[in-house]
Amino acid sequence: MLRFPRTTAAFAVLLTVAACGGADKAATAVALPDVQFPDLSLQTLQDVTRELSSDAYEGRAPGTVGEEKTIAYLIKQYEAAGLKPGNNGKWTQDVPLVEITTKNATPLTFSGGKAPVTLQYAKDYVAFSYRVQPKTEIKDSDVVFVGYGINAPEKGWNDYAGLDVKGKTVIILVNDPDWQTKEAKGEFNGRAMTYYGRWTYKYEEAARQGAAAALIVHDTEPAAYGWNVVESSNTGANYLAESKDGGAKETAANGWIQLGKAKELFASAGQDFDALRAAAAKKGFKPVALTGVKATFGFDNAIARKMSHNVIGVLPGAKRPDEYVLYTGHWDHLGRCTPVNGDGICNGAVDNASGIAGLVTLAQAYKKAGAPDRSIVFLAVTAEESGLLGSKYYAENPIFPLGQTVGGVNMDSLNPNGPAKDIVVVGRGKSQLDAYLEKVAKAANVAIVDEPTPEKGFYYRSDHFSFAKLGVPFFNFGAGEDLVAGGKEAGKKAAEDYEKNRYHAPADEYAAIKNWDGMLADLKLYYAAGRMLASTTAWPNWNEGDEFRAARDKSRPAK
Template identity: 55%
Template sequence: MTHVNAVSIKDAPIVFAGYGVKAPERNWDDFKGMDVKGKVVVVLINDPDFETGSGDFGGKAMTYYGRWTYKFEEAARLGAAGLLIVHETAPASYGWATVKNSNTNTMFDIVRKDPTKQHPPMEGWIQRDVAVDLFKKAGLDFEALKKAAQSRDFKPVELKGATFSADYKVKHETIVSKNVVGKVTGAKRPDETVIFSGHWDHLGVGLPDAKGDKIYNGAVDNATGIAAMLEMGRLAASGPKPDRSMVFLAVTAEERGLLGSEYYASNPLYPLAKTAGVINTDALDPTGPAKDFTISGNAKLDLLDDLIAKGKAVGRTYTPDPATEAGYFYRSDHFPFAKRGVPAISFGSGEDLVEGGVAAGKAASDAYRINAYHQPADEWNDSWRLDGMSADIALVYSVGRDLAGSNRWPEWGEGAEFKAARDATKAQRK
């Protein structure tokens, strides 16, 4: 495995490359053949049509091209010396505190043969005001260029007179962290699996908040999801044997870029072609029972239809993700499975609360996102209601248990971006 032990960038030209997207199937290329080798590239977060709400990238809904992980990968493919992403709260779907708190600890990745294929030497974010000032000093108008970047005719622009320098060492350590797997072996078709997943990690000890608290407890995100997964494992182990194996997967390093689930999906214990479905639980709501439920992001697949039908049977309705522009589909541990074709969803508690309706539910979720998400304040308190979470667990478990007791293979819907990957392994399923 090759390592970069030091990064030295001296007076590198700075280039603005719009949203940093190369999407041939959409006839879109923000780089237009510009050689960015040895240059530092500045790009915007999200997709080119986020601001306008219509276009080639799903309107307000985020595609994978809008995710910061993709932008770093593309910069690496093009040989850039570094990539800086301009942070803005609305298109990122989180404030600067989330960026800061998520990137000031040790940065992690899975072990790769050649990390430079996934990461440029220097990766970073800059605040919008810093970008505006930088552009202004180069005689450019940030807002005008941002608008221009929303068109496929956009051409990258060099920031004349502006250069970037950095000189620092990189300390490498191979850290062993664990995914934890439990299995209830199927009685009839043990080689076929249904996976229930959740992530056991959080941010650990980091920058102190205003009260001096520097322990990032991760009580909602994701102790609730892990508690749900453990309870479903207990139910599976104490009941009659399912036909298919039921696998309970607690993954590590989700907060570092879905690394535990990416590692499992890259090195599966049980063949992905014979994994009937993955149901992930990430951050269940302790506010109280809801009349509805959701999943992260947009998805067209039979597994969601099963969940909707089960919900209807217990008087709960499905509310589509109201913030598809946040790209939540790409931000939970089901995604490494989905991109390899496995039907996978990440369950979310609803916002239409039995007590207080949508207004109360939205107020609670907004308060959590602003005041606690990825902050030390995400900790248990005695106002938590567990009856809502127990209802969520019952719903999720019933979907997975039914799938484990059947010979069905859920499919992706027509037009789903992961359907082709699943279809390619069809011969391996009976």
Template identity: 55%
Template sequence: MRIRLAFAAATLMSLSACQMPGEAGEEPTASLDIPEVEDGDLNEATMVDITRELSSDAFEGRMPGTVGEEKTVALLIERFKAAGLQPGNGDSWVQKVPLVEITGRDYAPLTIAGDGVDLSFDFAEDWVGVTYREEAQSSLEDSELVFVGYGINAPEREWNDYEGVDMAGKTAVILVNDPDWESDGLEGTFNGRAMTYYGRWTYKFEEAGEQGAAAALVVHDTEPASYGWNVVESSWSGPQAYPQYGANAPPRTQMNGWVQNQVARQIVEAAGQDFDALVAAAKQPGFKPVPLGITASTAFSNDVRKFESQNVIAMLEGAERPDEYVMHTAHWDHLGRCTPADDGDDICNGAVDNATGTAALVALGEAHAKAGAPDRSLVFLAVTAEESGLLGAHYYAQNPVFPLDQTVGGINMDAFLVAGPSNDVTVVGPGKSQLDQFLDAALKADGRVATPNPEPQAGYYYRSDHFAFAKLGVPMLYIDGGEDLKDGGRTAGKAIADEYRANRYHGPKDEFDENWDWSGVMQDLQLYYRLGRMMANSTSWPNWNEGDEFRAVRDEACAAEGGC
């Protein structure tokens, strides 16, 4: 099911607010029940051992549907049992997630043709492309290129980059991020510098399909994308996992892909257009799509394999209100085998991303079990196929084991950058929900402060598993480690983050290091423990803040009989 942000905006004012139990008809106040929580007994060895094992070459990069998945699921079940937790799906530790794996091969060049135009671009070096269709052969033949700006159709913001054009059989050329990403502040049609969901490639490909396009090509640009071409090439080559859509599949293009910025510039200028002028025009209200008068062609073969992957679910049943749930999420998967490094290493081990977060689920469950059951139930959900588009999280959210209107809120953990202790934490998406009040209390107890995400244009809130829950109304916190390090301050913190992104993120060198200093990770883990315990022992039902894009969905769920 696809939740459009337009729906949330259109219905925002018509729905009643989430209520505290027993307070029907009253708006929740700013004062929440936030109990004090003692430190948890967290085991660093649990974090180290599980991270080391999950990111070893024996797990082959933890690609869903491979032996790496089998080993990962077996290890998690073993460790959740040893931690004193119970199966989270009735008598089962897993939830089956139906997926299809499509591996493109034998790529023809991307050729661009027209009056006096004859260009050819090589796969991987210049462009990448995949299909979401379960077909043995993909072919794009003489498809007219149309520059559609940022590829956004947002009626509630009076913005439609497709206005007046019939995209049937055509290829959309789309800019990454959204129109006001270069703003200095957070005010604007699309939240200024802070990316909205309209800026994510997932949305852009969905919308191109809805518009009937034959193909969609996003123009890569490192700053607004927040990652380099090496990440695109590594992530979009090799096996790709998607949901098994079945008979009710949404509209899908024949091909979705990316082109290098300089390739897009060459294509647009060959069509007789000024690339920079088109980009500038796309940022302005009233932009209209621009047919380029030239065509794109390519073809490739696909190996298609249907399989079931698995979410792993453990829980600690609440002592007082066991049918109210606090969620902890992390994805266990990574990219498997990917573009080799210079030394020939082709296993994307995913030590930081996200063996660390997966290990944290076990370590937190272990500590909560030692402390005894809190009032509400705690759920520890290790999801599959995050790297393929949050597929495991979306499947759970659409097929919840524990009702979403009885899920109080949650915490997502995606990649602990092992950088030593810090004076702060980085909050991704601050100001969105009343969970910020729990975070403020937990940080005060830890003697630290919250720092807003320094790169709001990257849209990180829409890029990890908590987003699947947020779209359906469940308030979720997403917190990264701080950059104000106790040893070296913000300069050192930024240097470590930049080095990881440039050299290890989504590449074969995201490997376990026996020399890592885990003290900062354990500091962050203590914060997550405190947050989960606070929510579990609270009587409050935190909501999204008034005006947030997810508020209306939660209000509707809570207004229903038996909800929230």
């Protein structure tokens, strides 16, 4: 999720941008009309955030009573805002999920080395299964270090080369091989994380290679979060999209292990972890078997099939109602989680009750200002915290065709720290939406700065990614750390404090939000970006050579 404080100011301006229609490569100047800002309702923003993050919603986990309350409340708010049901007369889209909760986990033991190494569940390791089966057991599984676990033929890179890992347990490093590079360039974009660096990819590739278990070594800096986030996110229920084979193609077990325990394991196997980690960062690395070492662990899987829901409201366009601009945000959070000081509910006030409150607040503003030329879709998705499942399901089963979807604005956590002087664009340089945002930033008198932490892979960590993969360009931006009150030092301190003390923790509560000006500022920027997109005839595309360009050209071929 995007973790920058954000900003803007109210403004009205005539804009001109370069944009593409379908796969047409000729850029045309499109004049955007003045964007008159109505007053955004602070009361609505606060009321919806307070309600959704209250203990009564139990952390808004999919498939729970918390979901039922969330869906009912959102429908009521959408109706009051004047939206129409977005799914052929219905407010919701069914999203079939399988809930799997790890139970009765044994210690993870590595035997056969100089001395046995034992890891305790939650404290030293976490594990879960994507297979829909009642029990998972890994017994005396050979252990292999596969570096960063990447197989990228287009780069001539294969960390699995020359060794069959079928039925084995693979140990994997987090992030990309060149994550320590200061600049965002190199084999894997240097400091800027690619999808190869995401934990989701590493499990996917391990499954393709036939591994029995995939264990990622947790290291706070390249992971971009502490062990507390790994623990809280993986010791409760995990949600999967329903599949025909029940996850049979997945690894039997996936998980994380603490860095210190990984070093202990490698030393027991007669290997130098730091030396192998350095070797894995270089092209030509070959996997290394930890000779004689066997992994053994197991756990039960509590399985429940649940129907979750996306909530969809629409404001039909005044001139071209069959062209759509999306506003997205995820309504779910972690539900009941690891207690801290006796509090076992992860309320998710900032993440992402604030974003859903933003959807309702913007819906009111759009209705009051009158519909733009194109239709505006307000899409509250489920199961983002479980791997972007709700947005993935919608993107693959769209209510409004993706070929008729111009683009969108994703809102994943509004800023509780106050206005800033700059904005950060995640994925800057990827699409023609940059031209819109440059004009917006100029009019708002805020600077656009490079993403300060591209190594954290924010582009692949929120719901816009589900649409980007299928070709739909999305705005993904937020304010930088240069706060109006306190400057960069204050902004950095506030961001670090949130990530350390409240992100994915019970402390992310309504009472912890002390400043609402930054949230309102966020919404003014998001309103402007979406309104401009909905008021033109342009079809912004991905830039030539971008990984998502082909998908967009396929969905909107040249006419």
